[in-house]
Amino acid sequence: MKLPIATAVVCDFAAAVVRWRFALMLMFFCAPSAFARPQSGSTPPIRVESDQVLVPTDVLLRWSVGRFGDLKVSDFRLLEDGKEQRIQQVTLEDHYSRLFVDNFGVREWEKAWGSGQKWVKLESQESGWFDCNCGPSYWYLLGYVPPPSAPGSCHHIKVLVNRKDADAFAADEYCKTPHTPSDPLIGTSLGKQMDDFAGSDDAAKIPLSLQVGFFYGDTKRARLFVTVEFPPGAIKFRRVTSGLRDEVAILTMVYGSEGTLVSRLSDLSMNKGPLFDGLSDISNDVDWARVFIPNHHEAQMEVPPGDYDVRLVVSDGTKLGRAQIPLTVDAYDGKELGLSSLVLCKQFHDHRQTLPSDQNLPSTLSDFVPLVSKGMEFTPAGDTNFAKDYPHKARLLFAYYEVYEPLLTSAPWTTVQTRMRIINTTTGALETDTGLRSASDWMEPGKSVIPVSEQIAAAKLAKGSYRVEVQASDSVGRTTPWRAASFTVE
Numbered sequence: 001m002k003l004p005i006a007t008a009v010v011c012d013f014a015a016a017v018v019r020w021r022f023a024l025m026l027m028f029f030c031a032p033s034a035f036a037r038p039q040s041g042s043t044p045p046i047r048v049e050s051d052q053v054l055v056p057t058d059v060l061l062r063w064s065v066g067r068f069g070d071l072k073v074s075d076f077r078l079l080e081d082g083k084e085q086r087i088q089q090v091t092l093e094d095h096y097s098r099l100f101v102d103n104f105g106v107r108e109w110e111k112a113w114g115s116g117q118k119w120v121k122l123e124s125q126e127s128g129w130f131d132c133n134c135g136p137s138y139w140y141l142l143g144y145v146p147p148p149s150a151p152g153s154c155h156h157i158k159v160l161v162n163r164k165d166a167d168a169f170a171a172d173e174y175c176k177t178p179h180t181p182s183d184p185l186i187g188t189s190l191g192k193q194m195d196d197f198a199g200s201d202d203a204a205k206i207p208l209s210l211q212v213g214f215f216y217g218d219t220k221r222a223r224l225f226v227t228v229e230f231p232p233g234a235i236k237f238r239r240v241t242s243g244l245r246d247e248v249a250i251l252t253m254v255y256g257s258e259g260t261l262v263s264r265l266s267d268l269s270m271n272k273g274p275l276f277d278g279l280s281d282i283s284n285d286v287d288w289a290r291v292f293i294p295n296h297h298e299a300q301m302e303v304p305p306g307d308y309d310v311r312l313v314v315s316d317g318t319k320l321g322r323a324q325i326p327l328t329v330d331a332y333d334g335k336e337l338g339l340s341s342l343v344l345c346k347q348f349h350d351h352r353q354t355l356p357s358d359q360n361l362p363s364t365l366s367d368f369v370p371l372v373s374k375g376m377e378f379t380p381a382g383d384t385n386f387a388k389d390y391p392h393k394a395r396l397l398f399a400y401y402e403v404y405e406p407l408l409t410s411a412p413w414t415t416v417q418t419r420m421r422i423i424n425t426t427t428g429a430l431e432t433d434t435g436l437r438s439a440s441d442w443m444e445p446g447k448s449v450i451p452v453s454e455q456i457a458a459a460k461l462a463k464g465s466y467r468v469e470v471q472a473s474d475s476v477g478r479t480t481p482w483r484a485a486s487f488t489v490e
Contacts, residue, residue, distance in 0.1 A: 052088070055142040056113070057159050057170040071140060076168070077160040078144055089143040096365045102349045102379075103396075111294075114181045115367035117250075117267045120296035120379070122229075122347065142170070151176055154189065185251055185266035194251045194266075194313040197320050206234045206321025209383035211485075212310050213341030214303075214327065215369070215402055219334040221302040223369060224263075225343065226252055228312050228323060229382030232293040236316040246270065249315045252299045257307040265299050296382065300368055305331035330481070337416075338404035339472050339480035343371070343380045344487055345398040348453070351377040371400050373442060373453035384487040386458040397458045401483060403439060403450040403472045415440070415475040418452060425465045425486070432457070436473065461489050 055078065059071065073090045096112040112118035142159065149155065152175065159170035177187025185191030209229045214222040228250065237246045247270045254263040307328050314321040332338045351372045371378045378400045386397050399420065407414040416439040422432040442452045456468060465488050473479040 051145065052143050053146050053157075053174050055144075055157060055159060055170050055174070056093070057140045057142050057168050059138045059140060059161055059163075060167050060169065071138070071161070071163070075162050076140075076142060077162065078142060079158045079160075080144075080146060081155050081157075083147075085144045085146070087142055087144050089141075091141045093139045093141050100349045100353045102347045103376075104347070108347075108349070111269075112365050112368070114267075115365075116182055116301060117265060117297070117299045118365060118368060119267070119269050119294040120298065121294045122296050122379070146174075146176075149176055152187065183264055183266045184268060185249060186264070190249060190315065190317075191251065191266065194249065194315055194320065195253075197322060198251065198253060198311045198313050202320075204322045205319040206230055206314050206316065208312065208314060208321045208323040209381075209385075210310075210312055210323035210325055211343060211380055211382055211384060212325050212327050213343040213380070213485075214329045215340040216332050216334075216338060216404055217302070217369070219332060221304050222329045222332070224254065224299075224301050224303055224310070224327070224329075225341075225371075225380060226299045226301075226310060226312065227296070227343075227380040227382045228314065229296050230314055230321060232295045234316075234319070234321070235293050236318045237293075246293050247317045248294065249317075250297050250299075251313045251315075252301070253311045254301065254303060255309040255311065262303055262306075262308065263301045265301060267297065267299070269294060296379075298368075298380070303329060305329050332404070334404075335406055337472060337474050337478040337480055339470070339483055340402040340404075342399055342401045342468065342470050342483040342485045343378075344384045344456075344468075344485050345371075345378040345400055345453075346381045346396055348376045348378045348398065351375055371451070373400065373451040376453065378453055384485070386461075386487055386489045397456040397487060398453055399456055399468060399470065399485070400451070400453050401470055403452060403480075404448060405450060405472075405474060406448050407474065407476070408443070408448045408450075409446065412445075416443070416450060417473050419471045419473075420454070421469050422456070422461070423467045423469065424461075425467050427464075431461060431466070439472070456487075458487065458489055463489050 057076070071090060071092075073087050076087055076090060078085050078087050096118065097109070098111075099107065099109045102108055108120065108122055110118050110120040146155070154173055154175040156173055157171060159168045161168035175188045180186075185194065207230060211227045213225050215225065217223045235246055235248055247268075249268045250266065252265045253261060256262045307326070309324065309326055311324045312322070351370065352375070371380065378398060380400070384397075403416055403418065405414060405416050408416075417436040418439050419436050420432070420434045421430060423429070424431055439450050439452060442450050444450075452470075458466075465486065467484050467486050469482045469484045471480055471482050
């Protein structure tokens with residue numbers, strides 16, 4: 001399910017980032033009369049329900065010439081459990097794909113196939129890019145009515161494209177379980193395995209780094225921002241007859257103080273593609289992992305104020321990783337001075353920047369709210385370790401937080417100040433205290449939200465564990481609670 005993010009020099013041939021285990025999607029169709037008020041004595045409105053499997057399919061051109069953005073039903077074949085099925089619909093779909101350059105001049109990419117979640121590949125250029133003699137890919141959605149089967153049963157599917165010099169990559173399996181687009185894992189065997197692992201004592205074999213923060217969108221619910229990172233080399237990589245393949249699944253769950261599930265999201269990614277002549281250099285497994293496997297995932301969900309336990313599980317189809325973190329979301333009435341979580345970041349980029357690609361791709365991600373300050377979009381770091389001796393990326397650390405001052409819209413002369421301090425958690429020593437400083441540099445006319453971003457001078461700290469704290473106050477004497485985040489200097 002991936003459109004290319006390639007420039008004229010680089011082609012991301014890791015074709016077909018597709019959801020590799022799909023639940024059955026139940027589609028409901030209503031006749032027009034179903035929406036009208038029945039007349040006296042008339043028959044009830046007709047309602048027709050149809051079970052349909054929707055199969056995301058990526059069509060990849062083997063060469064850099066030609067375009068296949070106009071395929072129809074007759075251009076595909078679909079088999080379920082080895083038996084050919086009648087395809088009812090084929091639609092060309094858009095998805096979010098973005099290529100950009102970060103504050104270090106390093107090219108990165110991010111992709112998404114639904115609202116509220118996205119995959120990111122950081123340090124792409126440092127890992128090395130490979131030129132390929134391949135062309136663009138197109139994401140199609142194929143729909144068919146499956147043969148009768150028991151609820152919960154799973155079935156093998158295969159999609160073929162009847163075009164020369166093209167390959168089709170689609171899900172291998174679907175399970176007859178209704179689900180929402182934001183949670184394709186629910187009801188599947190993999191989803192159940194990951195759910196069980198989240199609450200078990202089994203050893204985790206994929207190391208994860210997790211950071212969670214909250215931001216106020218309205219007065220009733222807060223927006224959680226969940227970021228996880230993992231080393232690409234920890235993800236299982238294998239070769240199949242068609243070429244190369246890796247699979248990553250993520251399950252994010254938020255539990256309340258009484259252990260009840262409050263919110264749940266899942267996401268899947270698969271890189272699969274043939275071995276092109278132009279990619280002979282990528283025969284190395286390590287190169288494939290470093291270049292194409294995403295190592296960063298972000299998810300957003302809304303929750304009411306309360307105490308929460310955020311759990312996250314990552315699977316590569318064989319190994320599992322697990323991370324867990326507590327979080328308290330304070331109530332906010334929208335009338336007082338407010339402060340979001342403090343999240344730590346290592347990278348940022350121009351929020352408006354999108355590098356050219358082979359196609360006109362969507363430039364915005366629906367329902368996903370980025371962290372933007374002074375026109376720069378900050379990427380929350382899953383790993384908040386600061387490595388002094390590491391060249392380049394991990395040597396910078398930034399704090400991002402939002403101050404909410406409703407008086408700025410009714411009394412724009414109101415002033416707001418912020419304060420930051422850094423504490424050595426091993427010794428208890430106060431390392432840095434900025435005192436009160438004006439937040440005017442981050443204010444935007446007519447807006448009550450002040451997005452603050454500032455660099456933390458971690459390079460001047462000795463090796464150890466630290467806690468950075470921020471607080472805001474205004475000219476009418478109001479003060480927010482302290483918000484804090486932890487990091488280490490190695």
